[in-house]
Amino acid sequence: MGQEGEGGASGRGRCVGWPALDERRGPLQASLGTLGQRLQPGMADSAQAQKLVYLVTGGCGFLGEHVVRMLLQREPRLGELRVFDRHLGPWLEELKTGPVRVTAIQGDVTEAHEVAAAVAGAHVVIHTAGLVDVFGRASPETIHEVNVQGTRNVIEACVQTGTRFLVYTSSMEVVGPNTKGHPFYRGNEDTLYEAVHRHPYPCSKALAERLVLEANGREVHGGLPLVTCALRPTGIYGEGHQIMRDFYRQGLRLGGWLFRAIPASVEHGRVYVGNVAWMHVLAARELERRAALMGGQVYFCYDGSPYKSYEDFNMEFLGPCGLQLVGARPLLPYWLLVFLAALNALLQWLLRPLVLYAPLLNPYTLAVANTTFTVSTDKAQRHFGYEPLFSWEDSRTRTILWVQAAGSSAQ
Numbered sequence: 001m002g003q004e005g006e007g008g009a010s011g012r013g014r015c016v017g018w019p020a021l022d023e024r025r026g027p028l029q030a031s032l033g034t035l036g037q038r039l040q041p042g043m044a045d046s047a048q049a050q051k052l053v054y055l056v057t058g059g060c061g062f063l064g065e066h067v068v069r070m071l072l073q074r075e076p077r078l079g080e081l082r083v084f085d086r087h088l089g090p091w092l093e094e095l096k097t098g099p100v101r102v103t104a105i106q107g108d109v110t111e112a113h114e115v116a117a118a119v120a121g122a123h124v125v126i127h128t129a130g131l132v133d134v135f136g137r138a139s140p141e142t143i144h145e146v147n148v149q150g151t152r153n154v155i156e157a158c159v160q161t162g163t164r165f166l167v168y169t170s171s172m173e174v175v176g177p178n179t180k181g182h183p184f185y186r187g188n189e190d191t192l193y194e195a196v197h198r199h200p201y202p203c204s205k206a207l208a209e210r211l212v213l214e215a216n217g218r219e220v221h222g223g224l225p226l227v228t229c230a231l232r233p234t235g236i237y238g239e240g241h242q243i244m245r246d247f248y249r250q251g252l253r254l255g256g257w258l259f260r261a262i263p264a265s266v267e268h269g270r271v272y273v274g275n276v277a278w279m280h281v282l283a284a285r286e287l288e289r290r291a292a293l294m295g296g297q298v299y300f301c302y303d304g305s306p307y308k309s310y311e312d313f314n315m316e317f318l319g320p321c322g323l324q325l326v327g328a329r330p331l332l333p334y335w336l337l338v339f340l341a342a343l344n345a346l347l348q349w350l351l352r353p354l355v356l357y358a359p360l361l362n363p364y365t366l367a368v369a370n371t372t373f374t375v376s377t378d379k380a381q382r383h384f385g386y387e388p389l390f391s392w393e394d395s396r397t398r399t400i401l402w403v404q405a406a407g408s409s410a411q
């Protein structure tokens with residue numbers, strides 16, 4: 001296991017009301033058969049020029065697409081790129097004409113045999129697939145199944161087939177904000193914080209992250225050790241960010257106005273998607289060479305994005321697109337927001353048999369938006385030489401251009 005991060009913001013908090021890890025064992029072991037004997041990949045004995053097979057799960061999602069494109073642009077050792085997702089994007093077709101073999105695999109991470117087939121023969125797995133739901137769209141069981149059991153299936157597939165390097169997309173949410181609303185101010189991977197989760201999403205990410213870190217050092221098929229690490233993005237923004245697009249459309253519907261709900265003093269950690277993708281690519285590349293240092297470690301994702309409240313940060317992009325945020329202070333008292341959030345939760349529960357009611361405001365999203373959570377760390381730089389690829393100015397410009405295009409295409 002790793003040498004850093006013990007006892008700090010390690011995400012080994014409590015998931016209130018959730019099953020312990022060992023209660024759900026995956027069926028992969030049984031279903032694999034002789035799959036693991038087909039290929040025995042390992043970068044340790046690879047010649048310098050050997051081309052590598054990468055697998056990106058969730059490769060058609062917001063982050064996954066950026067990871068896929070980043071690998072194609074910036075990973076010279078890439079020989080084949082497997083993109084695994086439940087829903088494949090049409091944009092994948094254009095990538096198939098390039099020099100690197102791109103294999104699109106439609107599959108479900110909860111299906112152990114599908115994961116095993118995709119992993120077999122891969123040198124590196126970047127596991128970004130996940131169910132990102134803090135709005136109550138999916139059931140807690142489904143979130144657990146995809147995020148925890150899906151991750152377990154990925155780990156078991158690596159072990160069975162001999163894949164040695166696994167990078168997991170975790171989340172800041174494995175640390176907090178916690179249910180008590182304690183601020184996490186410019187914290188790092190070692191900052192002490194009481195991680196207590198009640199919501200299914202952070203619970204599932206925390207459990208999955210633990211699985212990944214505990215799998216570090218396990219012997220994979222062929223006898224070599226598995227090397228794993230977890231990256232924890234804060235709130236990701238950039239091209240493809242659906243919530244940003246939704247806020248833009250909402251603002252347009254309201255005649256160009258958005259109304260402040262959260263005090264400007266509440267700082268929220270944000271990181272540009274291109275930099276998060278770059279961090280994944282670098283971590284995956286360096287895992288072999290720096291296995292002793294990086295194995296079993298967690299890294300927050302960070303870049304030069306400014307510390308601001310969630311709404312003020314969004315205005316960095318929505319402002320240049322013509323929207324205005326009304327109010328230097330929240331227009332509604334906080335108790336009223338709490339009441340409205342609770343009302344939304346009640347309505348969601350009452351209406352569930354008839355219709356899915358899943359507004360942005362609920363007790364959980366309000367608590368997250370209203371709690372300071374920012375990171376300040378250089379661990380990724382120290383461990384694997386990460387420097388942001390995109391400056392804040394680049395990230396901002398790229399995001400503005402995307403919001404403008406995405407917003408106008410909806411009109």
Ligand SMILES: NC(=O)C1=CN([C@@H]2O[C@H](COP(=O)(O)OP(=O)(O)OC[C@H]3O[C@@H](n4cnc5c(N)ncnc54)[C@H](O)[C@@H]3O)[C@@H](O)[C@H]2O)C=CC1
Nearest residue numbers: 058060061062063085086108109128129130171233235236
């Ligand atoms: N969006 C954010 O601000 C943050 C996201 N993350 C993590 O980053 C990862 C990617 O998130 P996003 O790109 O934002 O979400 P996304 O929803 O855009 O992408 C997730 C992808 O996973 C795929 N997927 C979902 N269930 C699957 C299944 N059962 N089998 C196969 N594929 C499946 C989806 O089809 C989708 O393409 C997730 O693991 C999430 O927890 C972490 C921190 C912040």
Ligand SMILES: C[C@H](CCCC(C)(C)O)[C@H]1CC[C@H]2[C@@H]3[C@H](O)CC4=CC(=O)CC[C@]4(C)[C@H]3CC[C@]12C
Nearest residue numbers: 132134171173234235236261310360361365368369
């Ligand atoms: C939707 C929230 C903002 C609405 C607040 C309102 C209704 C008062 O205007 C978003 C505020 C913070 C976001 C979350 C945060 O960025 C951390 C996340 C990490 C993840 O791993 C997944 C996404 C998210 C939970 C993100 C979701 C939207 C917010 C709650």
